[in-house]
Structures are given as C-alpha cells and as structure tokens.
Amino acid sequence: MQQLLDIMRELREKCPWDREQTPHSLTRYAIEEAYEVEDAVRSGNLNDIRDELGDLLLQVVFQAQMYSEQGAFDFQDVVNAITQKLIRRHPHVFEAEKFEQLTPEQVSNLWQDIKTQEKQGKPQARLDAIKPGPSLQQAEAIQKNAAKIGFDFAHVKDAYEKLEEELSELQQAMKNGHSDEIQDEFGDCLFSLVNVGRKLGVSSESALLGTIHKFRSRFAYIEQQALLQGKSVDQMSLAEMDQLWEAAKTAKEAHHAHHRDTVVTHVRPSNTSESI
Structure with a gap:
C-alpha cells in the first residue's frame, strides 16, 4: 500500500497528465471504474475482478493525494474515517455482549437507525x-x-x-x-x-440499456459484414454502413419472427380434437 501511495505522489510530481488533474476532473473515472468492477464481477473472471478492483482503488488513492496536497486530508485520514464508521455502525459485532443474535434484516435496520442518529442536528432537505x-x-x-x-x-x-x-x-x-x-x-x-x-x-435506465445493447448488436453486425467483404468499418462510407445497419435490423426482425413461429409450432395442438 505504501508503494502505491509513493508511486501516486511521484506521478503527481512528474507526469504531465496526472499533474493537471483535479478532484472534479477525476470523478468521471471513479464512476467508470465502479461500473467496470460490476461488469467484471458479473463475468466471474477472477483476473478481471482483481484488476478492476485495483483500478478503483487507484481512484481513491489519486483523490486522497490531491486533497493531501491542499492540506485537507490524506489517504490515512480516509482509512481512519471508514474504519471508525464500520466500528460505529456494527455495535452488534464490536459490542456483541449488548446484543442478541441478529438477522440480516435486523442488522440493516440497525445500520439505518445509526445513520439517522449520526445526522441528527444536521439540516435535512427532502431530497437529501x-x-x-x-x-x-x-x-x-x-x-x-x-x-x-x-x-x-x-x-x-x-x-x-x-x-x-x-x-x-x-x-x-x-x-x-x-x-x-x-x-x-x-x-x-x-x-x-x-x-x-x-x-x-x-424505467429510463432500463430503456437506455436496452437501446445500448441493440446498438452494440447492430454495430457488431456491420463489422462482421465488412470483414466478409474484406474491409474494415473505417474503410466504408456512411451510405454503406447505413445499408448494413438496415440489414442488421431486418435480420434481427426475421430472427424474432422465426422464434415466434417456433414457439407457436411447439405449443400448437397437433389436431383439432385436442384443441377442442
């Protein structure tokens, strides 16, 4: 961990790109890395999970280094803050003698109660x-x-x-x-x-994810067809790509129609008497 902190400090001193970053400019990367962790965990690839967790940790280290340069706090302060919070919000573990065995639901309720107590005295707006x-x-x-x-x-x-x-x-x-x-x-x-x-x-999130999946699928079709023609997509004109895009839509619709017909065939009774 100390080696990572030392590397980050040196990068801020000597790397032009790292030196020009600000806490605000880096937040987008923290969000991207969190999504990549989720994708890696979903895939189950242990090497990818390890690497993406490292990338996410780097974002924490990077932010902490920048705030340390401002004299605000450093990485150790971040560690201390989360350590104290975990102890404070898990009294059933660290003060177990005061509690009976709790269910996961009771633990979740206790966590929320403690969070509410921590916020007492602080002004709270509805959308907070x-x-x-x-x-x-x-x-x-x-x-x-x-x-x-x-x-x-x-x-x-x-x-x-x-x-x-x-x-x-x-x-x-x-x-x-x-x-x-x-x-x-x-x-x-x-x-x-x-x-x-x-x-x-x-759901806007679900709808957009569906469209993203559809776009990925159709664009992959364009790339595949381009390769069959001995080309790469960057060698194709917009008109050629548009034509393949429409072909991808038609192919998808034909696939869905075939799937529906297959389902109907499988569930349709074999003769009229059975239908009645």
Missing part, C-alpha cells in the same frame, strides 16, 4: 434522502419523491408538452451558440424525458 448514483436513476428517484407531495404533472400529456418546451429552448440555445447554455438546456431535456418515461411506467 436520494442517493447520488447513475444520473437517469437519480432523476427518476427525485421526480418520484417530489410527486409524493403533489409536485408533479397530472398527466403524461403535460409532461410531454414540457419536454417539447425544453427541446424548443435547446434549439434556441444551439442558435445562440453558447456552450454553457446548450449543456444546461440539454440537461433539462434529459430530465424532462425521464419524467415522460416515469409517467409511462418506463
């Missing part, structure tokens, strides 16, 4: 209960929370009209050509689209 996380999920959770006290559109039609209003404002921002304004209005459009999905009973 919404944890930071993937932006689409966070937006949906915020909207659901606000809806509980009536801060919501009555109908999906109203939410859709709000989306159209935000899209119009984005168009105006694009005409103005101000990057900050464009980003702000683009964010408003995304938030409004999540709200439309919520009113329709659609």
